[in-house]
Amino acid sequence: MNLRGLLAGMVMLASAFAALAMKPTQYMAKQHPIDLQALIPEHLGDWAIEKAPTIAQINPEIQEKINRIYSQLVQRTYVNKTGQRIMLSIAYGGDQSDALRVHRPEVCYGAQGFSIGQQSMDHLKIGQTNLPVKRMIAVMGERVEPITYWMTVGEKVALTGWQHKMMQLSYGANRVVPDGMVFRVSAIGRDAEASFKYQEDFLSQLYTSLPSVSRSRIFGS
Template sequence: MGLQTPKSRLTVAIIATVLMLGSAVASKALAPTQRMAARYAGVSLETLIPREFSGWRIDDSIIPLAPDPTTTAELASLYSQTLSRTYVNASGQRVMLALAYGGDQSRELQVHRPEVCYAAQGFQVKDAAKVTLQSAFGTVPAMQLVARRSGRVEPITYWVRMGDELVRGNLEQGIARVRYGLGGSIPDGLLVRVSTLGDDTGAQYELQQSFVQAMLSAVKPDARPYLLGRPAGAAS
């Protein structure tokens, strides 16, 4: 390789500077700016899910445990709204419902899946599997898993909405986030989790499926996309 003259070095420096500036401008131009959360600005989790529906009502005798201050601070940074309730039916069966909504699903702020949250609280998380729930409003891609700690056995069913679609696992979340970003959108996200207590996981999952069907039917039609997203081509 020959020696560079001062003039050639100057030319290389100018080209490198132009390329860096061009990259910075392109990055800024491609940065997503449209927040999908704006579509749901008026939605409140407290009123989204009825307090009583299809034989289920809130069990006021069950007070959800408050997380420690560190966890509380982390939740506040991730989610703009959260909801935690326990429902009971006439047979005394109970289902715990938790919703967590975040308006900005960037990598740093994306919703935390139960596999991560339960493990952080000392639970052993096993038998995680992708499932498809049936509902009167179409199929719901979801996850099921079992969390165990000190004799407590908690089967869990949950799904995650990112923007207009339901995603399962880090890979699907990441692909959706990139796809929305390339389209100029910042997706919002919602975690919907139902869980029960009991060793018979098959029976518990059936109970959860029944609860989910009843809950989705009880939600107002115009608010249902908040829980399930919108099929491709549907009106916003």
Template sequence: MNRSVNVVLASVAMVAAALLAYVLTPHRLMARTHDVFDIDARVPHAFGEWAALPGLQAIKPPPDGLEAEIYNQEVARAYVDKEGHAVMLMIAYGESQSDRLQLHHPEVCYTAQGFRVTKPVTTNFNWSPTAKPVSVTRLVATREGRIEPISYWMRIGYDVTNSNWARNALKLQYGLRGWIPDGALFRVSTLGVPEDISAQVQEKFIRDLLNSVPPDTRAFMIGDPSKALL
């Protein structure tokens, strides 16, 4: 009799554990709660002092086996200002940020394609005197004669963070609310610009871009501070 009771209790415990695991596993994609954001149509081809620059190719995420699953959209653009500074913008978007599918950090992407990269440094970038700063990471990638200073940030759900630890914490917090967050990588880089002024050029580009787009496009790029979890 006791053995039968133990078997029943063990079975109940297993079923309860399975149900709990199912309940705690997020199933709702945040990306499916609104219309698809068409990056190519919504991010301007020219703005302020920046005009389109054809022919300049940005380094794209490595074509590994997961790329098609990780990214739903990839858009690469090049711009030039009136002083001749060339800037490349790369945006990679994925509607699902899970344990298996997540954005590639640029330092990983560039290293995989034969570049040497410096140690990344992350700082808060004040793009507006009245808005929350954006966490921006900077590094320099070098391959043969190509020297490419880079600035980037990542949006996860409503938040911006570039660290693996914070990104995993965000996925857990969104997951406990039943959501699988979307994510987007925004990478700005320069070629042919002296390293000592590249940061200034990139900051001006990011500031001009964020201030030129409408609020919904800006929220796609840097999240929504009123809903952010961090």
């Protein structure tokens, strides 16, 4: 019995040391810091930031919850020369471990009373990137808002919870705690096809405007 107890203790001790050795200790947010407000230009080709946006993006209560979750939040409205508007929202967190969960637009919009319909997965050719995205349409009363979004874990795009978890584990195997973000663009309009085309044009202009070294943080690698 003493020998068995000794062996069991040794196994438990070895497991504890192995768990400690595998614990992620390198934070991507510290190794490669990013300032999204400074990184995202105010002018993107034909698009320019609207200084006094006329479209409300999110209610204050939801805004407060998001501010507690994320370390950076960019919310802007851009307008082009023909008067088309694109709303941009980027929610960034420096720790994509289990302690920080991404705030999906389905949850955010649903909490504000929107009904969510016509959800689909798609791929957009943005610059040199074949970008996987999720598209959906949020509706509340007369407001119809086609939305395109994706999430990142480190420099990888994740659209599902399973993808998010697998990428998190992949970084963790290298003892890295990845950062991540939810990147969303949307527009107000009943013509969803036209809205999605404007969103794609906006994203292409953004890709071109970003420094090449920063593109993978936004669009994935």
